[in-house]
Amino acid sequence: MKISGIEKKDNTLNFVVEEITPAFANALRRIMVSEVPVLAIDDVTIFENGSSLYDEVIGHRLGLIPIKTDLKTFKLPSECTCKGKGCPKCQVSFTLVKKGPGTVYSGDLKPSDPKTTVVDDNIPITKLNEGQKIKIEAIAMLGQGKEHAKWQPAVVSYGYEKDKKAFRFHIESHGGLSPDKIVAEAAKILGNKAKEVEKLVK
Numbered sequence: 001m002k003i004s005g006i007e008k009k010d011n012t013l014n015f016v017v018e019e020i021t022p023a024f025a026n027a028l029r030r031i032m033v034s035e036v037p038v039l040a041i042d043d044v045t046i047f048e049n050g051s052s053l054y055d056e057v058i059g060h061r062l063g064l065i066p067i068k069t070d071l072k073t074f075k076l077p078s079e080c081t082c083k084g085k086g087c088p089k090c091q092v093s094f095t096l097v098k099k100g101p102g103t104v105y106s107g108d109l110k111p112s113d114p115k116t117t118v119v120d121d122n123i124p125i126t127k128l129n130e131g132q133k134i135k136i137e138a139i140a141m142l143g144q145g146k147e148h149a150k151w152q153p154a155v156v157s158y159g160y161e162k163d164k165k166a167f168r169f170h171i172e173s174h175g176g177l178s179p180d181k182i183v184a185e186a187a188k189i190l191g192n193k194a195k196e197v198e199k200l201v202k
């Protein structure tokens with residue numbers, strides 16, 4: 001396998017891989033979009049919602065806000081020592097309290113862990129008029145894109161270049177994880193799957 005033409009800019013990464021099969025290229029792509037975990041808000045408690053949007057709409061919007069994820073700090077709830085009950089190793093909580101008038105933005109979400117912030121502070125969530133208030137607690141946890149698209153860390157595609165007999169990959173992250181981290185994590189997951197097969201056939 002040969003890798004060349006690496007171009008990295010902000011949240012995008014391009015590279016060319018030679019001497020691999022279409023099956024391998026697709027396995028890598030599918031693992032990146034559906035198995036590399038990233039944080040997303042999954043549990044929302046709404047104490048007060050004076051805005052004109054329904055609670056469900058606000059919950060859905062919160063789920064789609066990208067969150068900076070350190071995979072060394074967090075584990076998937078199913079693999080955590082708390083067995084999925086929820087603890088600081090597998091989840092982080094955010095509080096959102098704001099009084100109108102004004103727009104409620106993603107940056108108004110205050111995390112319990114100062115390192116785990118939203119990627120972009122300027123995503124509008126809802127608007128509040130004079131006298132309206134919002135008070136929400138939201139829990140973010142690690143998850144995988146195969147369960148819900150909000151846990152998909154990037155959009156990944158590739159094209160085949162006939163002349164070079166190579167696959168050109170394009171990865172565009174939403175910013176929760178850097179694109180190179182997504183590739184490295186996908187390679188690790190693929191390696192672990194191969195090891196499992198090796199164990200089973202021995």
Ligand SMILES: [Zn+2]
Pocket residue numbers: 077080081082083084085086087088089090091
């Ligand atoms: Zn846990």
